[in-house]
Amino acid sequence: MSEQKRPEPKRLFIETYGCQMNVYDSERMRDVLTPLGYAIADKPDDADLVILNTCHIREKATEKVYSEIGRLRAHKERRASEGKGMTITIAGCVAQAEGEEIIRRAPEVDLVVGPQAYHKLPELIARAARKTGERLAADFTAQEKFDALPARAPDGVTAFLSIQEGCDKFCTFCVVPYTRGAEYSRPLADVVAEARALAEGGVREITLLGQNVNAYHGQSRGGSASFAELLDALAQIDGVERLRYTTSHPIEMTDELIGLHGSEPKLMPYLHLPVQSGSDRILKAMNRRHDAAFYRDIVSRLRALRPDIALSTDFIVGFPGEREREFEDTLQLVHEIGFASAYSFKYSARPGTPAAAMMGQVSEEAKAERLARLHALLSDQQRAFNASQIERVLPILVTGDGRMPGQKHGRTPYSQSVHFQDTQTENGEIVPVRILAASQNSLTGARLELAPEAA
Ligand code: 5AD
Ligand code: SF4
Secondary structure (H helix, E strand, C coil): CCCCCCCEEEEEEEEEEEHHHHHHHHHHHHHHHHHCCEEECCCCCCEEEEEECCCCCCCHHHHHHHHHHHHHHHHHHHHHCCCCCEEEEEEEEHHHHHHHHHHHHHHCEEECCCCCCHHHHHHHHHHHHCCCCEEEEEECCCCHHHCCCCCCCCCCHHHHHHCEECCCCCCCCCCCEEEEHEEEEEHHHHHHHHHHHHHHHHCEEEEEECCCCCEEEEECCCCEEEEHHHHHHHCCCCCCCCCCCCECCCCHCCCHHHHHHHHCCCCCCCEECCCCCCCCHHHCCCCCCHHHHHHHHHHHHHHCCCCCCEEEEEEEEECCCHHHHHHHHHHHHHHHHCCCCCHHHHHHHHCCCHHHCCCCCCCCCHHHHHHHHHHHHHHHHHHHHHHHHCCEEEEEEECCCCECEEEEECCCCCCCEEEEEEECCCCEEEEEEEEEEECCCEEEEEECCCCCHHC
């Protein structure tokens, strides 16, 4: 019998830019493609299929995509000279927003696929390989996608679960309502079933995802379930020990949801609640539909119910019309609230959004100078927050091995990384750890209650 040579597995490389929704979507793309025989490659050079899962939220993110396409072109040409192919696929929000332009500008791109078409990837890639000329797939609905994607294979103890997509808020700086479309919430029963499957597969911490996650209003037996009702249902699932959600909008922080932060121990005391600016005039021009006092009030109500809650937020500096005194209102708000972590960005004009056409665009220099001042203050606060954990004993969800031999890695209730000496604990256990030292981005600690031989 002649020896049969096994076919080499095809190699898939996915590069993810931008938000956690994209991280989740990349996992789902991997899940639909691996059954077709793709093995994951850790660099694009020798991949048969490369997917760039792109972000359109700021100009820089878009530019990166075009420069990465340029780099891929060289790999594709080299592989072609070796008689091998490389299918280049652009996914995500740049694909949705600029699909036709990518097709025109980048002939080496084989396929452009919008965020609602990922369930069709196997077919689309096969068509692209046959050079049928169909290179753009951007018109599907969110529901179609969620219904068609396979249940996720959990690969650890923490997982993202996408429950909502799109946005109807139309903040004047933001492209999301144009790229991800109208708000869509998955039915309650589907989310609960997926969470149950994750828990059965060993997942202990679930982060619910959505562009406007707390605007969730999914279909349920009683009509429509609110976000707080969904959290409540998920908290009942055995095995789910920790719940988080991102990213939320202040005006969707209902009394019910704020109340749940006080009463539901599985809801972690860490909330990402973007404020964008501390100036009422700028918040109005941003169409945020709340003022700074409204934000302060939510924070004080949350803190009254859950005194250990830590906050994270997003800021934009140099929004059109922002003067020094308005920027100082932002600094003032940061001083008053005290954030455990935050993302801050220079305003970036996105074509087609109302703010791009506003008078009073702020100079690059002023934006850079304000960003540096805000950054400095926020990193001081982050360092102080981490340092405030020293000597506390925190419940740590163990997620894997640590940096050094004999160490484990885990997460605090505030999502900070912790490394500690321990060889006995299994991934997925929640164990008490005394925090001993803190740096800007992680903590080290000592496990309590270890069996005597390991202590
Ligand atoms: N310019 C700068 N930052 C932006 N963001 C959204 N759109 C823009 C823009 N045009 C920021 C906001 C948002 C985060 C995801 O990205 O702070 O909360
Ligand atoms: Fe963009 Fe505003 Fe919607 Fe957030 S709420 S996705 S910032 S439009």
